[in-house]
Amino acid sequence: MTSIKDVAAQAGVSVATVSRVLNSHPSVSPDARTRVLAAVDALGYRPNAVARSLRTDQTRTLGLVISDVLNPYFTELARFVEEEARALGYSVIIGNADERPELQDHHVRTLLDRRIDGLLVSPADGDSPLMADVARAGTPMVFVDRWMPGVDVPVVRADGRLAIRDLVAHLHALGRRRLAIIAGPAATTTGNERVEAFREALRAYELTLPDAYIGQGDFQADSGRRVTERFLALPEPPEVVFAADNLMALGALDAIRAAGLRVPQDIGLAAFDDIPWFVHTAPPITAIAQPTGELGRAAVRALVDIVEGRSPQSVTLPARLVVRRSCGEPTSDKRSNL
Amino acid sequence: MTSIKDVAAQAGVSVATVSRVLNSHPSVSPDARTRVLAAVDALGYRPNAVARSLRTDQTRTLGLVISDVLNPYFTELARFVEEEARALGYSVIIGNADERPELQDHHVRTLLDRRIDGLLVSPADGDSPLMADVARAGTPMVFVDRWMPGVDVPVVRADGRLAIRDLVAHLHALGRRRLAIIAGPAATTTGNERVEAFREALRAYELTLPDAYIGQGDFQADSGRRVTERFLALPEPPEVVFAADNLMALGALDAIRAAGLRVPQDIGLAAFDDIPWFVHTAPPITAIAQPTGELGRAAVRALVDIVEGRSPQSVTLPARLVVRRSCGEPTSDKRSNL
DNA sequence: CGGAACCGTGGAATCGATTACACGGATGAT
DNA sequence: ATCATCCGTGTAATCGATTCCACGGTTCCG
Numbered sequence: 001m002t003s004i005k006d007v008a009a010q011a012g013v014s015v016a017t018v019s020r021v022l023n024s025h026p027s028v029s030p031d032a033r034t035r036v037l038a039a040v041d042a043l044g045y046r047p048n049a050v051a052r053s054l055r056t057d058q059t060r061t062l063g064l065v066i067s068d069v070l071n072p073y074f075t076e077l078a079r080f081v082e083e084e085a086r087a088l089g090y091s092v093i094i095g096n097a098d099e100r101p102e103l104q105d106h107h108v109r110t111l112l113d114r115r116i117d118g119l120l121v122s123p124a125d126g127d128s129p130l131m132a133d134v135a136r137a138g139t140p141m142v143f144v145d146r147w148m149p150g151v152d153v154p155v156v157r158a159d160g161r162l163a164i165r166d167l168v169a170h171l172h173a174l175g176r177r178r179l180a181i182i183a184g185p186a187a188t189t190t191g192n193e194r195v196e197a198f199r200e201a202l203r204a205y206e207l208t209l210p211d212a213y214i215g216q217g218d219f220q221a222d223s224g225r226r227v228t229e230r231f232l233a234l235p236e237p238p239e240v241v242f243a244a245d246n247l248m249a250l251g252a253l254d255a256i257r258a259a260g261l262r263v264p265q266d267i268g269l270a271a272f273d274d275i276p277w278f279v280h281t282a283p284p285i286t287a288i289a290q291p292t293g294e295l296g297r298a299a300v301r302a303l304v305d306i307v308e309g310r311s312p313q314s315v316t317l318p319a320r321l322v323v324r325r326s327c328g329e330p331t332s333d334k335r336s337n338l
Numbered sequence: 339m340t341s342i343k344d345v346a347a348q349a350g351v352s353v354a355t356v357s358r359v360l361n362s363h364p365s366v367s368p369d370a371r372t373r374v375l376a377a378v379d380a381l382g383y384r385p386n387a388v389a390r391s392l393r394t395d396q397t398r399t400l401g402l403v404i405s406d407v408l409n410p411y412f413t414e415l416a417r418f419v420e421e422e423a424r425a426l427g428y429s430v431i432i433g434n435a436d437e438r439p440e441l442q443d444h445h446v447r448t449l450l451d452r453r454i455d456g457l458l459v460s461p462a463d464g465d466s467p468l469m470a471d472v473a474r475a476g477t478p479m480v481f482v483d484r485w486m487p488g489v490d491v492p493v494v495r496a497d498g499r500l501a502i503r504d505l506v507a508h509l510h511a512l513g514r515r516r517l518a519i520i521a522g523p524a525a526t527t528t529g530n531e532r533v534e535a536f537r538e539a540l541r542a543y544e545l546t547l548p549d550a551y552i553g554q555g556d557f558q559a560d561s562g563r564r565v566t567e568r569f570l571a572l573p574e575p576p577e578v579v580f581a582a583d584n585l586m587a588l589g590a591l592d593a594i595r596a597a598g599l600r601v602p603q604d605i606g607l608a609a610f611d612d613i614p615w616f617v618h619t620a621p622p623i624t625a626i627a628q629p630t631g632e633l634g635r636a637a638v639r640a641l642v643d644i645v646e647g648r649s650p651q652s653v654t655l656p657a658r659l660v661v662r663r664s665c666g667e668p669t670s671d672k673r674s675n676l
Numbered sequence: 677c678g679g680a681a682c683c684g685t686g687g688a689a690t691c692g693a694t695t696a697c698a699c700g701g702a703t704g705a706t
Numbered sequence: 707a708t709c710a711t712c713c714g715t716g717t718a719a720t721c722g723a724t725t726c727c728a729c730g731g732t733t734c735c736g
Contacts, residue, residue, distance in 0.1 A: 003692055014716045019694055027714055049451040050391045051692035054721050059388070075413050082434060091448055093431050096420060110429055113387040221614075253618055276559075280591055282620025341722055352686045357724055365684055389722035392691050681734080689726080696719085704711080 002043045011039035022047060053115065061091045062303060063111035065104055067124040067146070067188075068219065069096040071247055072275040073292065074122070077144070080296030081120060088304050090117070099185075099219060101125035108134060118303045122146050125187045140306040144299040146190050154312055156299040157190075158290040158319040160272060161197045166321040167270055167288060168201035171240050174328040176268055180213035180238035182227045182248045188219075194244045194272055213238055217248045224251025232259050232267075240268035240327055246275050249285060268327035272319075284324035291317050340381045349377035360385060391453065399429045400641060401449035403442055405462040405484070405526075406557065407434040409585055410613040411630065412460070415482070418634030419458060426642050428455070437523075437557060439463035446472060456641040460484050463525045478644035482637040484528045492650050494637040495528075496628040496657040498610060499535045504659040505608055505626060506539035509578055512666040514606055518551035518576035520565045520586045526557075532582045532610055551576055555586045562589025570597050570605075578606035578665055584613050587623060606665035610657075622662035629655050 008015045013032055020028045021036040028036075039045070053059045062085050066074045082092045093116065095107025104124045108131065111119060118140035123131065128148070135141050135151045147155040171179060181198050184191030199209045212234060215227030224243055228251065231238055241256075243249035249271035256267055263269050263283055271278070274289035294317055302312035342360075346353045351370055358366045359374040366374075377383070391397045400423050404412045420430045431454065433445025442462045446469065449457060456478035461469065466486065473479050473489045485493040509517060519536050522529030537547045550572060553565030562581055566589065569576055579594075581587035587609035594605055601607050601621055609616070612627035632655055640650040 001692095004694095005692080015693080016695075016716060016718095017714085020715090023694080025695095027712095029714060032714080046447070046451055048392075048453065048692055050388055050397070050453050051721090052694075053388045054386075054392050054723085055692080055694045057721075069413060069417055070410075072410070075407060079407055079434060091431070091452075093429070096417060109384070113384055114429075115386065115388050250614070250618060276588070277615040277618070280588060280615070280619045282618070339722095342724095343722080353723080354686060354688095354725075355684085358685090361724080363725095365682095367684060370684080386722055389691090390724075392693085393722080393724045395691075677736105679735095681732100683730105683732080685729085687726105687728085690724085692721105694720085696717105698717085699715085700713105702711100702713085704709100706708090706710105 001048070002045050003048065004045075006043055007036065007039045007045050010043060011035040057115070058117050059115050060089060061093060061114070061116045062118050062120060062300070063093050063095065063107075063114075063116040064120045065095040065097055065107045065111070065122070067097050067099050067104075067122050068247075069094070071219070071245070071273075072277070073246060073273040073290070074145075076275075076292045077122075077296050080293045081144075081300055084297040084300040085304075088300065090300075090304065097124045099124050101128060104128065105130045112139065118142070118307045120144055120299055120303055123148050123188070125185075127187065140303060142299055142303040142306070142312075144295065146188050149189070154302050154306075154314045156295055156302055156315045157317075158295060159316045160194060160288055160290075160319040161200075163288040163319040163321045164194065164197040165201040165204070167242070167286070168198070168205060168207075170286070170321065170323060171268065171270075171327055172205050172207075174268075176239045176327065177207060178213070178236065178239045179207065179209070180215065180231050180241050181209070182215045182217045182224055182241060182243045182252060184217060184219050184244045184248075186216070191219075191244065198242065217244065219245045219247060221247045221251035221254075224248030225255045226251075228252040228255035229259075232256070232261070237267070240270065243269070243271045246271050246273040246278070246287070249287075253281065253285075263326050264328045270327055274322050278324065281326075283326050285326040286324045287322050288319050289322050290319045339386070340383045341386065342383075344381055345374065345377045345383050348381060349373040395453070396455050397453050398427060399431060399452070399454045400456050400458060400638070401431050401433065401445075401452075401454040402458045403433040403435055403445045403449070403460070405435050405437050405442075405460050406585075407432070409557070409583070409611075410615070411584060411611040411628070412483075414613075414630045415460075415634050418631045419482075419638055422635040422638040423642075426638065428638075428642065435462045437462050439466060442466065443468045450477065456480070456645045458482055458637055458641055461486050461526070463523070465525065478641060480637055480641040480644070480650075482633065484526050487527070492640050492644075492652045494633055494640055494653045495655075496633060497654045498532060498626055498628075498657040499538075501626040501657040501659045502532065502535040503539040503542065505580070505624070506536070506543060506545075508624070508659065508661060509606065509608075509665055510543050510545075512606075514577045514665065515545060516551070516574065516577045517545065517547070518553065518569050518579050519547070520553045520555045520562055520579060520581045520590060522555060522557050522582045522586075524554070529557075529582065536580065555582065557583045557585060559585045559589035559592075562586030563593045564589075566590040566593035567597075570594070570599070575605070578608065581607070581609045584609050584611040584616070584625070587625075591619065591623075601664050602666045608665055612660050616662065619664075621664050623664040624662045625660050626657050627660050628657045 004015050004018050008018045085092045097104035122145045132151050135153050141153045143155045183195045217223035271287045274287040278285040298315045305312040342353050342356050346356045359371050423430045435442035460483045470489050473491050479491045481493045521533045555561035609625045612625035616623040636653045643650040
């Protein structure tokens with residue numbers, strides 16, 4: 001590999017001058033500048049980012065630790081994060097935690113060892129002492145989608161409260177009364193929040209959420225299947241199942257099919273997190289869509305703000321209900337949306 | 339940040355000794371070892387990977403440049419790649435090319451600047467001088483899924499030839515004769531190959547593939563939609579549309595629905611690349627499944643082989659047909675599979 | 677008993693960049 | 707004319723690790 005020394009030799013200047021040209025430092029003569037540029041070109045020289053990082057103590061790299069890359073919601077989020085980071089001159093290293101706390105910690109440690117400039121995390125679990133330490137140590141950090149109570153860093157997320165209220169209104173208008181939810185892990189903030197918002201929305205219609213109608217899932221398809229099977233085995237099964245994420249909705253759909261029931265005639269289904277495939281399932285699934293692009297961009301901007309010495313605020317964006325046909329044929333309440 | 343010097347001071351030894359302990363070099367006294375380990379623990383010291391990389395000229399990092407992360411096939415591939423790499427002690431940096439050659443080159447350059455130890459690429463386009471240069475320069479490199487003719491590096495991929503023949507047999511048995519294909523970009527190897535394999539398989543049944551039945555797609559959903567619309571507008575539209583990847587199949591499904599046609603009664607649909615969602619579409623889609631896990635693992639192993647001085651072979655694994663209901667109700671030929 | 681072999685250790689060079697500091701020459705002010 | 711200022715440049719220190727080499731002290735063998 002050609003180094004800055006080779007360029008200096010070729011151009012007949014010192015390495016300092018080469019470095020100055022490369023970093024567009026003002027005090028370089030036009031003559032020296034052209035000679036250096038010519039040498040760079042001739043040798044096909046590219047600065048060694050590793051050496052540069054060691055010296056400057058910055059890598060222009062962001063770490064993104066995500067709970068599950070196979071979840072289309074997170075894949076999309078990751079894509080937007082990379083896009084915005086690139087626009088701001090940063091690279092992104094993604095770590096997939098696979099919803100496993102120890103894998104999450106592994107990635108955080110590896111990223112820190114590589115001296116990334118900042119960390120974007122969607123925590124898999126509510127209790128990671130490592131994460132708290134890292135935040136306390138002053139590593140630039142931002143939570144996205146999920147967060148950890150007690151860890152004082154900005155949070156970028158979507159608020160589903162209103163959308164969930166809209167969903168319940170929609171279900172109520174369709175005459176559905178017995179509504180069940182497949183919750184996320186209790187340890188995640190999004191897990192709890194969605195249950196609470198759901199319960200609250202039901203209360204507005206004087207409906208209750210019995211324990212039997214709260215299934216404990218883990219944001220993976222399999223758990224959605226298991227929970228739904230239990231719902232269906234109830235003496236009085238729910239009329240609609242609301243899954244707290246798209247993967248569990250998929251599992252629920254499986255279980256419903258396996259039981260020989262039809263959606264929406266026999267049972268309704270709705271999901272948190274909208275994804276392109278929901279348009280193509282049979283029937284298309286009613287879902288709550290998060291503004292993924294905005295979320296990813298805002299998260300990166302907040303993180304880069306910290307890295308560059310500014311102090312960003314937390315950001316909360318609204319999610320919105322997308323009505324399709326999985327809870328019943330849209331009727332009057334659909335029209336009232338117009 | 340605490341450095342090796344701090345540890346040395348705390349333990350009362352030289353930095354050389356600390357380094358030896360950390361790299362489990364044999365000649366260190368047990369006494370020194372314990373003191374160093376104690377100091378490491380007390381200070382919470384973690385070696386600076388950047389400095390280490392500069393000195394040793396290896397980063398224990400692999401670069402993965404992928405044509406489109408939002409394509410579930412590649413997402414899955416990326417996941418397995420990371421998994422295997424981690425098992426082998428490497429990290430992975432993913433670059434998403436979004437099917438854009440210039441973005442692909444950008445990522446390759448960035449990764450090289452970071453001095454990754456090896457490069458795993460699924461090229462977006464058939465003609466990248468940069469890629470050829472990089473390979474010629476001796477950078478450890480492996481192609482996965484797609485490759486570039488003329489660039490001499492190992493290729494890890496699935497061969498769909500047999501599976502495509504099985505698909506055509508299946509369609510033929512169902513009485514389908516007018517078969518069309520939505521091809522991938524001509525510049526990608528997988529793009530061409532699948533068309534050729536399809537044409538060849540048709541020949542075995544004395545069927546032809548007229549030009550009007552070959553649509554030019556770009557592996558994205560939109561192109562699948564456009565091509566299918568054109569197919570449907572033909573005086574004699576095809577009886578089955580075979581999409582060369584899952585995203586284009588999705589677009590095709592859209593177009594078919596929009597035209598008010600039913601699958602499989604009015605027209606059949608099949609896809610290359612099987613994904614979990616195909617089970618849940620209406621109807622479930624017949625697809626050709628690649629052994630993604632094996633592909634990802636084999637690619638990493640081949641790359642690490644090169645990095646560590648061995649000389650791996652190219653790997654070709656068979657894809658296989660997964661019959662569902664999108665081409666017609668399975669009849670006798672289904673049973674013959676048992 | 678003397679020299680060779682070996683072991684644990686530290687000093688210092690090194691990787692490839694950035695950057696503080698010094699220096700010589702030109703310019704400008706008085 | 708003289709001195710301060712400024713500009714372009716080079717020398718060398720530095721970032722945090724690894725590793726070659728040398729050195730002093732044992733141990734071993736003849």
